């Protein structure tokens with residue numbers, strides 16, 4: 001199991017490229033199941049969740065291969081197993097998004113229920129209700145969702161009780177090859193949804209309104225193969241910008257899209273950070289202490305829950321008191337106790353954290369508990385005096401491609417140590 005070791009206290013400066021977005025790439029890959037031809041995926045990040053999705057597609061019978069670093073070929077025409085077994089699903093909650101595509105293509109699907117998650121219960125009831133409204137019969141058998149439909153799924157009007165990102169994606173994909181029109185109301189508006197709709201439209205789908213809260217999908221009978229490009233990862237982008245800000249540095253992220261990060265950048269500005277944007281880059285800098293600002297997580301275009309932990313890390317060192325309210329997930333404050341071990345002053349009250357900025361924090365051994373919580377610990381480690389060791393970094397590897405290399409390029413003193421390597425070194429010394 002790898003650990004990341006950081007010698008903190010160095011201002012980060014320079015520029016790094018954004019990778020393709022994990023949360024866009026996952027549904028784009030699941031969409032391969034719907035496509036009647038080979039697909040060439042560009043800008044797919046090398047991440048653990050992506051490998052899991054590729055393994056799942058290959059297990060179903062799809063042909064999956066890389067031709068160079070970031071171009072992935074998938075031809076799902078040979079796929080013949082409309083299933084997602086527990087062994088694969090248990091490591092990645094997003095695997096539930098294969099349900100819509102499998103059901104619409106095969107008329108049946110068996111997908112293991114992903115179970116709980118560190119950040120909350122994360123039910124998928126709205127995905128299932130939507131598929132039922134489109135004519136599917138659904139039951140849960142031995143921990144699996146078993147879904148079937150006689151003939152094509154039928155277009156329907158679906159009103160989500162609550163905004164759901166993968167729920168919107170799942171039903172949008174189910175609707176693409178259904179008969180008639182599907183209307184998704186109170187739909188998620190995240191940029192990843194727009195990426196999926198644009199990609200499917202380029203291959204023959206008829207989707208309108210993605211990016212608004214009402215998406216209309218006119219079912220078609222076939223999608224052709226072609227090329228799909230993943231958008232930049234907005235959460236990764238903001239995490240590197242936060243690395244510059246928390247260390248009093250000056251970081252530029254290139255190959256990204258400032259329009260996807262309006263809420264984050266507005267808060268950075270309120271906190272006194274300097275921001276410069278161009279069509280495809282964002283530069284953030286801070287010279288003195290940031291000012292405390294409040295945040296309230298909301299679905300896009302609100303402040304993303306996926307940046308709450310990283311913003312909290314910044315606020316631990318800000319001047320004043322910041323109130324951080326998490327409204328998307330019920331258990332997304334697992335980083336609080338770890339930040340407290342580094343000297344942060346944070347009081348928790350239900351879904352609200354009150355962060356009183358301190359002038360300095362100090363390095364400590366800390367433990368990653370989920371993807372974004374881990375990123376916040378890395379940020380705190382970069383700003384802290386002395387050494388921070390972050391263990392269980394497999395969480396980080398789910399969503400940050402080459403994190404130590406990218407931070408190293410910005411001047412961070414960060415190294416990865418694998419326990420097996422240490423064991424080998426120990427073995428050599430003892431020999």
Ligand code: EPU
Pocket residue numbers: 023024026094120121122123124125126127128162163164165166167305306328329330371372399
């Ligand atoms: N919800 C339900 N029922 C459902 C679906 C969702 O009650 O059927 C609830 C959830 O429990 C949660 C809220 O609705 O309280 C919103 O959940 P949503 O469905 O939007 O989350 P998701 O689609 O499972 C995606 C991202 C998450 C991100 C959230 C919110 C992917 C693969 N995952 O999850 O990303 O936090 O949207 O923006 O797109 C991450 O990258 O670290 C991550 C967790």
